[in-house]
Amino acid sequence: MDWAEDRYSNRSPAEQLNNDKDKHKKVTDKYNKVVRRNCYTHETRMIQPVPETISFPAEEEQVLRIWKQYDCFQECLKQAKNRPRYTFYDGPPFATGLPHYGHILAGTIKDIVTRFAHQSGFNVERRFGWDCHGLPVEYEIDKTLGLKGPEDVAAMGIAEYNRHCRGIVMRYSNEWETAVTRLGRWIDFKNDYKTLYPSFMESVWWVFKQLYDKGLVYRGVKVMPFSTACNTPLSNFESHQNxxxxxxxxxxxxxxxxxxxxxxxxxxxxxxxxxxxxxxxxxxxxxxxxxxxxxxxxxxxxxxxxxxxxxxxxxxxxxxxxxxxxxxxxxxxxxxxxxxxxxxxxxxxxxxxxxxxxxxxxxxxxxxxxxxxxxxxxxxxxxxxxxxxxxxxxxxxxxxxxFCWRSDTPLIYKAVPSWFVRVEHMVDKLLENNDKCYWVPEFVREKRFGNWLKDARDWAISRNRYWGTPIPLWVSEDFEEVVCVGSVAELEELSGIKIEDLHRESVDHITIPSRCGKGVLRRVSEVFDCWFESGSMPYAQVHYPFENRREFEDSFPADFIAEGIDQTRGWFYTLLVLSTALFGKPPFRNVIVNGLVLASDGQKMSKRKKNYPDPIKIVDSYGADALRLYLINSPVVRAENLRFKEEGVRDVLKDVFLPWYNAYRFLVQNVQRLHKEEGIQFLFNESTVEDSDNIMDKWILSFTQSLIQFFKAEMEAYRLYTVVPRLVKFVDMLTNWYVRMNRRRLKGESGATDCQRALETLFSVLFCMCRLMAPFTPFITELIYQNLRHLMDLSSVHDKDTRSIHYLMLPQIRWQRFKITIMLEDFIDIKLKWHFKQAVDISLSDGD
The missing domain is CATH 3.90.740.10 (Valyl/Leucyl/Isoleucyl-tRNA synthetase, editing domain)
Structure with a gap:
């Protein structure tokens, strides 16, 4: 069965994907053994047959094994070590539960942009971060252990309570690593940061001391939103989250x-x-x-x-x-x-x-x-x-x-003593710094975030809880004498005690002699709001200023961050407040804000209601690439909401991956036929390949150069929502126009020379597509590339290491192929078997 028969047979996409599983397994097992053996070696230059049927999830598992076997991500980081630096901050998720679609969406956006930055010639450190403290973890422990209030924690002891908290954090972090890796995200778990690390907590103390020394910290009694379930006051922005x-x-x-x-x-x-x-x-x-x-x-x-x-x-x-x-x-x-x-x-x-x-x-x-x-x-x-x-x-x-953003219980308003950071006095500076940031989409900066900043209130940073970074204030009984500690060394010097950890069980007993004759000073009982910790991550993740001072100062602010629109009243806000208070400048330059992923009926996804499919089952059924592309090719990347529908993921396979895969299979079939029938060994060398005179070759090559130009411009502007539709449309143009209209040439019916020109054109376009699509669909691009690379003269590839598609740089625009005038003039003379469904408008800059 040739490509056209296969692509347009009466079998449904589901049948093409799932029928003949035994046959598929036998063929692909043999195929994978060869590809696995030759992936990182040059044992053979023979192209391998491409199976008629494919299970994308199974192929992704194979690619994962290759990546793991050769430690591809770490190798990627090593190759980029001496390049210009591109700084990315990973917003830390709470280490409770497993990734939901919101996490998957934000993680995919981050993975796409950082992969693109690497492809563009930058050194991109990609450290995973964990929000380990605070109400999310404590609330889970309280439910699990049946704890009703402070009396129960006191009976258990803070040390034992915190031991349980630490345990759940470490368990979930291991499960997260498995899930995130399966989704194709390249992120460094070995060099992660956790807010529970003593080095991280010490930097949080340093941040707080800077604010305290600037007179930005005070104790007050205000009517505060209060969570009765968590027994603690919440900040003004937390109360607006739910x-x-x-x-x-x-x-x-x-x-x-x-x-x-x-x-x-x-x-x-x-x-x-x-x-x-x-x-x-x-x-x-x-x-x-x-x-x-x-x-x-x-x-x-x-x-x-x-x-x-x-x-x-x-x-x-x-x-x-x-x-x-x-x-x-x-x-x-x-x-x-x-x-x-x-x-x-x-x-x-x-x-x-x-x-x-x-x-x-x-x-x-x-x-x-x-x-x-x-x-x-x-x-x-x-x-x-x-x-x-x-x-x-x-x-x-x-x-x-x-409602409480963690326990989902109604809040009350209660006058409680709390520690505050002054924010209201710097609203104008916050707005000024916000204007210096590039937001995608732009309306978030002006409306959602800008309007919130205009009404910013002083931030209640203290929580009457246990599992968190202790507020480093030692006070007399009458609160008249206060000592703010900014480092472990300072506390050791003041107390004469060696410090091993900074959690409450390790520091609550420590006293400091009063300098005013008030006996001893004792630490206040509160811990930091966990949002204060995550807002401190630019500094705390590198243990600034105690270590890595030059590294931090040379790479701050971050080049890029991304999170959901709910973080305009969360992480985006706390990052900006602390950065403005500490350094007077914004903490990031570019930010992508995504919308919310809802159930198919438009309701919030709920485990209790079971109104959405399990993400793991979706990946097992359709593959991670299909899920990634479905999410990114949707309104949710424009900060709008998406009603998640499983059939949408399935349609990605049917409309994008299968046509793409079949075009690749058709190429390999005819390369092998050319060798068998004509004795011609196909070897692609982009620097020596002759330009084709065929108008369809010129058209698709010219369109490819236009795509590269558009891709780079829009990706550099962080507009993923314009890039993905163009890539998807290009797959359709390649498969439904170029391949269909050139079947006879590709099959050698117009002679061996013309066949070679057509195969060179199709190879060039597929190779380009693999590089452009690699950040979005890392699995299928690796799968296709690992076979195509055996048809390449690797000496013609500018990249030093060609063992993985993810080591290669972006394709360069070849302006000599950008013959748009000839393309449009000659295109109207082609006798078409199919009717036009739409027109394509291409704009050129002056002089092209």
Whole structure:
């Protein structure tokens, strides 16, 4: 069966891939033995037959074995050692669970760009990073061990608790390495960084001390988003990471004025459980308020005029008695709902406050203020209010509410003491540094990230937890004397104790003598927010400034980073805040931001709902290359969302890989036929090959040069979303146009010389395609190249090492083949068997 018959047979793509598995195995086993033997040697220059059927996942496993056997990635790094440096920062994933599609997508983008940088002549260090501390790990341990709170951890002991945390991190990191390697990503696990390494933690201490010495650290008591499940406050940006639409109880209650108890302030809340601790109500000083009579009850209320619809359906239900600005209510006293805090009245409680945060979008324009209680008291409190005649209205209300980003439980707002880093004063500098970064897509810089920066708040960096980098502050009991430690050596000098590790169990017992006669100083109990650690990774991964000072300073800021759009309120933000505070400049030059991968129904992927296919099963069924190309050739690379569909991955095989593979097979078939029938040994030498006079050869070669030009320009601009569609379209043009229309020439029906020209053209294009597609589909390009290289005069290849497609540099544009005018003029004279489906518009620069 020849190429055309095979490509256009009645068999479905699934049949072509999966039928005759025994036959495929026998053929490919023999083929792979030869390819494996000759991959890195020159034992033979014989091209090997290409099997009719193929299992892409099985071939990928074979390529993986070759890469591992010859340590190809490390060899790649060695070859690039003396090249100009290209700096890449790998955003550390949390070492819990296995990679999901979001991780796979971001990892693929990083792999593509860093492979391209290597192909372009740079030395690209690719170190994998791990976020090992913090709530993600602790929450998993708490669930596993059934721990309910600080008392349980105290009973176990911090050392034992942290031992469990370390264990889960190391287990998951090993599983991640297996999964990431199978996906074809070349990343250095041997030289990784983990936030639990003492060297990393010491650099985090150094970062903090720089901020402390600059006066950017303070202790304060603020109302903070608080996770009851994790028993710790969260930062402002963490609380914005996980909002959900929820249905909550909604009540409107009365607060009679002391000066006239027949007149009541009416306040709205969706948290009735907080009402027993009400200490004040707040109004807007600028909006207009009204005193009105409820025509059905005769009760007199005060509320914001713009919010009358919250209580009444029409203006016939009430009579307005007076109008005034909210500022007129300031200082008025009211009767409390409950008696629990009557003693606070002497300290100014149960008074009307004014603040601009009160808006006209919801509620009654009067907001009740309270500390916190447990949410399980809702029904009893509503019943109590109703019995006391203080309930005006009750129901349910659907609204957007923050949930803990790790435990997925509702947050409460609680006044807690925390350590803060000052951010608000440097908003203008943050915006300035943001403008210096090149964002893809660009709208993320201006809108999503830029708007977030404009409202940046001081950062709560302390967590009341255990598994993390301890905050290096030693304080007196009254907090009047504070010593900030910035290194292990400094702590050893101050305490006289040898330091082996920096986790809590190793440093909490250490004291420092007071210089002010206050006895001894003890470390504060908190640990760092894990986002502070990941934001410190540019410095901590190389143990700066204790080691590698020149290496870091010569390569900072990074040339490239990439993560999901959710990191605009996570890693992107913390990187920028710390870099701006430390050095006054941005931490990276170029960033690609991807969107979210959702289930096929548009919902968030959920293990509980089982609404998405297991990534490992997808790879086992279709191969990693197909998954990579499906993700990259989608709107998700433009920071839009993607509804993941398994058939989309399958279509990549059918529409891209099978035609490409069959074109390669057709080439090999006819090279072997040429040798068998004509005694001609095909050997490609790009520097001596004669240009063909055939118009179709000129057309595809010219189009190939156009592709190279476009590829380099767009990849250098980090626009993967324009590159992949062009590559996919080129595969279609090669297989459905060039190969179809030149079948007879390629099969030798127009003579041996013309056949050689056609085979040289097809080989040249396939060789170019392998190099261009290598960053995107590393497996199939290696597979094809390992056989094609035996048809090459390797002395004509400029690269010193040709043993792997991933050692080769990008193809150079050969302008003498860029004969676009001839191509377009002659193309219209070709007698076409197939109708045009679309036109191709090619633009040239002046002079071409």
């Amino acid at each position: 909002y959900k639409d929820v249905q909550d109880p909604s009540v409107i209650v009365t607060f009679p004025l002391e000066e006239d108890e027949s007149v009541s302030l009416v306040a709205w809340t969706t948290t009735p459980w907080t009402l027993p601790s009400n200490l004040a109500v707040c109004v807007s000083p600028v909006y207009q308020y009204v005193k009105l009579k409820d025509n059905s009850t005769g009760n007199i209320y005060i509320m914001m005029e713009a919010r009358l619809m919250a209580l009444f359906k029409s203006d016939t239900e009430y009579t307005i008695l007076d109008r005034f600005q909210g500022s007129a209510l300031k200082g008025k006293k009211y009767r409390p709902l409950f008696d629990y805090f009557l003693k606070c009245k002497e300290m100014g409680a149960f008074t009307v406050l004014v603040d601009n945060y009160v808006k006209e979008e919801e509620g009654t324009g009067i907001v009740h203020q309270a500390p916190y209680f447990g949410a399980d008291a809702d029904k009893r409190i509503i019943k109590y209010l109703k019995d006391k005649g203080r309930l005006v209205h009750s129901g349910t209300y659907k609204h957007n509410y923050p």
